Amino acid sequence: MAGLIILVALAVLVLWVILIYNALVTLRNQVENGWRQIDIQLKRRHDLIPNLVNTVKGAMEFERETLEKVVEARAKAVGAANIQEKGAAENMLTQALGRLFALVENYPTLKSNENILQLQEELTSTENRIGFARQFYNDLVAQFNIKQDVFPSNIIASVFSFEKTDYFQAEEAAREVPRVDLSIKK
Amino acid sequence: MHDIYSQQKQNRRITVALMVCFFILLGTLGYAIDAYSFGTFELTGVPVATLVALSIAGINSLVSYFYGSSIVLKSLHAQPIVFENPSHKQLYNVVSEMCIASGIPKPKIYVISDPAPNAFATGRNPENASIGVTQGLLDTMNREELQAVVAHEMGHIKNYDILTMTVVTVLVGTIVLLSDWATRSWRYGGIRTKRDSKSKGMHPVILILIILLILIAPILSRIIAMSVSRQREYQADTSSAEFTRNPTALASALEKIAQSTSPVKTAHKATAHLFISDPLHRKLDDKEGMFADIFSTHPPIQKRIERLKRMAYGYTTARG
Numbered sequence: 001m002a003g004l005i006i007l008v009a010l011a012v013l014v015l016w017v018i019l020i021y022n023a024l025v026t027l028r029n030q031v032e033n034g035w036r037q038i039d040i041q042l043k044r045r046h047d048l049i050p051n052l053v054n055t056v057k058g059a060m061e062f063e064r065e066t067l068e069k070v071v072e073a074r075a076k077a078v079g080a081a082n083i084q085e086k087g088a089a090e091n092m093l094t095q096a097l098g099r100l101f102a103l104v105e106n107y108p109t110l111k112s113n114e115n116i117l118q119l120q121e122e123l124t125s126t127e128n129r130i131g132f133a134r135q136f137y138n139d140l141v142a143q144f145n146i147k148q149d150v151f152p153s154n155i156i157a158s159v160f161s162f163e164k165t166d167y168f169q170a171e172e173a174a175r176e177v178p179r180v181d182l183s184i185k186k
Numbered sequence: 187m188h189d190i191y192s193q194q195k196q197n198r199r200i201t202v203a204l205m206v207c208f209f210i211l212l213g214t215l216g217y218a219i220d221a222y223s224f225g226t227f228e229l230t231g232v233p234v235a236t237l238v239a240l241s242i243a244g245i246n247s248l249v250s251y252f253y254g255s256s257i258v259l260k261s262l263h264a265q266p267i268v269f270e271n272p273s274h275k276q277l278y279n280v281v282s283e284m285c286i287a288s289g290i291p292k293p294k295i296y297v298i299s300d301p302a303p304n305a306f307a308t309g310r311n312p313e314n315a316s317i318g319v320t321q322g323l324l325d326t327m328n329r330e331e332l333q334a335v336v337a338h339e340m341g342h343i344k345n346y347d348i349l350t351m352t353v354v355t356v357l358v359g360t361i362v363l364l365s366d367w368a369t370r371s372w373r374y375g376g377i378r379t380k381r382d383s384k385s386k387g388m389h390p391v392i393l394i395l396i397i398l399l400i401l402i403a404p405i406l407s408r409i410i411a412m413s414v415s416r417q418r419e420y421q422a423d424t425s426s427a428e429f430t431r432n433p434t435a436l437a438s439a440l441e442k443i444a445q446s447t448s449p450v451k452t453a454h455k456a457t458a459h460l461f462i463s464d465p466l467h468r469k470l471d472d473k474e475g476m477f478a479d480i481f482s483t484h485p486p487i488q489k490r491i492e493r494l495k496r497m498a499y500g501y502t503t504a505r506g
Contacts, residue, residue, distance in 0.1 A: 037286060118272065124329070125279035132287035135431065 020156045027144040031165050034137035035083075038168060041129040042077065042090060048126060049074045049097075052119045056100070059110050063103050070096040083166045090130070097123065134168045141165045193421065197346035201353050205247045208357050212243040215364075242360075250356030255308040255316050255348075258355055258460065262306070263452045264296035264318045273324045280333050281317060287429040288340045293317045302448045303327065306460040307339040308352045315343045320450060326442050334426050334436035338462055341425025347418045351460050359456045365400050415459040416485055422462075423490055427497050437494040444487045463487055 053067055073093040080086040101120065104110050145164045148157040216239025221227045223235070249257075267274040278295060285292050293309065296318035303323040309315030317339045319332075327335065342348050427433035443463045450465035458466050464484045 041286070118275075121272070121276055121279065125276075125283060128279075128283045128333075129286050132283055132429075136287060136289055 017156060020153045021160060024144075024147060024153065024157055024160070024162055027140065027147060028162065031137070031140045031144050034133070034140045035168075038130065038133040038137055041126060041133050042086070045093070045123070045126045045130065046074055046078055048119065048122055052100075052123065055113070055115050055119060056104065056110060059107055063100075066096070066100055066103055070100055072096075083168060087168055094127065097127075138167050141167055194346045197350045201350050204350070204353060204357060208247060208361075209240065209243045211361070212239040212364075215239055246357060246360050247353075250353045251310055254310065254352035254356045255314070258306075258308045258352060258457060259296060259316060259318065261452065261454075261457060262298055262318065262450075264298050264316075267295045267297055276329065277319065277324060277332065277336075280329070280336050283333065284336050284340045284429055287337070288344055288425075290315075290340065290344050293340075293343060297321055297324070298450065298452060300450050300452065301325070302450045302465065303443050303446050304450050304453075304465050305335050305339055305462045306457075307342045307348050308355075308460060309343065309348045310352065311346065311349065312343050315348055317343070322446070323443075326446075327439055330430075330432060330435040331439035331442065334430055334432060335439050335462060337426035337429040338422045338436060340429060341422035342418065344425065345418070345421060347422065351415065351418075355456050355460065362456065419462075419485055419490065420493070423494060424497075427494065433494040433497040437491045437498070440487050440491050440494070444491075459484075 049070060053071060057067065070093070073089065073096040077086070077089040077093045080089040101123075104116065104120075110116050147153050148162055148164060213236060216236035217233065219235035219239075220229070220233040224230050267278060269275055269278070274295075274297060277297070281295055282292060290312040293307070293312075293315040294317070296316060298318060298320045300320040301322040302320055303326045305317070305319040305323055307315060307317045317336065319335070323332070323335065342351070423433075423436060426436050430436070440463065447467060449467050450461070453461065453465035455466070458464055458468075461484075
């Protein structure tokens with residue numbers, strides 16, 4: 001009888017470990033997938049920039065410096081290796097693009113150019129997509145990291161040596177506490 | 187994070203329950219007609235009407251599940267977006283952004299050429315979903331507001347609200363049609379059957395049953411359609427804020443929608459509950475209380491706006 005009880009207890013324990021382990025693995029995969037989503041959108045932005053620079057180059061002869069900054073920031077962003085480097089490079093690119101579009105406002109011919117308007121919409125959308133992909137990714141990272149911290153899943157996490165993942169920082173949020181969960185409390 | 191999985195489960199359960207109710211309702215109706223033609227509740231022959239009614243219920247449930255969204259889109263005269271049109275391209279971009287924020291696959295995108303600003307979603311699951319907006323919405327909203335409205339519809343898709351709402355549309359539509367038909371044949375000399383000559387006048391109980399079904403069915407189905415949709419609007423508003431982190435944009439979008447008083451022309455009673463705001467602008471939607479709670483499809487728009495503004499306040503204080 002006692003043997004049976006121990007056997008059942010053991011079975012429950014094993015089942016419980018499997019459940020938590022699977023939850024952790026699922027989260028890790030979701031985090032990786034979330035990162036891929038960000039990457040896709042960053043590439044999309046990198047691809048749009050040469051097009052944009054070519055379109056405005058002729059009309060914006062005098063703003064050479066701004067244009068060069070955009071091109072330079074793009075090159076850096078393309079070459080970035082890890083998450084942190086990437087975050088910094090992409091923020092620089094965002095700022096450079098922001099300055100460029102602020103300057104476009106000074107050129108009435110450019111401002112009403114259909115090509116530019118289209119490119120502007122595409123870039124705005126890409127910025128948003130990057131933002132939302134980051135939001136989605138960071139929410140997942142928060143879930144994943146919290147799961148590795150709280151009892152009892154922290155035991156399983158350390159036994160199977162799961163590692164915490166970096167947040168992808170937004171520019172203003174860079175010095176803030178990581179955005180953990182901003183969703184609405186019910 | 188509010189529990190999306192329990193909402194999805196609840197929606198699937200409600201859909202099954204609705205279909206079961208539909209079977210029972212039509213089955214009873216068929217049985218009543220059979221009993222009437224036999225002149226007794228005992229089955230003395232082949233219950234033709236019952237069998238017909240049950241197969242109608244079966245076919246209708248299948249149609250509502252698989253083709254419900256096509257029926258809805260057709261009845262609203264929704265057209266697929268045209269990429270050459272800049273405002274459609276922007277809509278496409280906004281939908282793509284919200285897919286990333288909500289983590290669901292891209293739905294099919296439609297536009298209704300109607301000046302009244304409104305939006306709806308339909309389908310059976312996120313993999314087979316459609317989202318539609320009116321041209322009026324594209325014309326009146328700025329990018330952020332459009333985004334908030336699209337996010338609201340994405341909320342309906344993610345919660346599986348679209349499944350329940352679409353099935354309701356088709357089933358309620360059928361019941362209304364049937365009851366219309368029954369009322370008409372009643373008026374023109376009763377439901378004629380071959381056995382009419384044999385039956386010695388009808389059993390009063392059967393008579394009452396048929397009358398009740400004719401009267402109650404449409405009311406009952408409306409109550410179901412209404413009560414399932416009111417709660418959902420609040421939930422989808424919450425989802426919108428969760429995806430965009432910008433409840434203020436949805437609040438100002440709803441304000442703009444509230445200002446417009448023209449109805450969406452292609453919308454009617456059976457499809458009204460699919461929209462973000464009542465496309466028919468019925469008075470009842472501005473009211474509170476039990477009666478309004480049961481019969482109106484949408485919560486008062488002012489109340490939704492207030493709720494969103496409170497959320498926005500919560501955000502700023504939470505961010506510190």
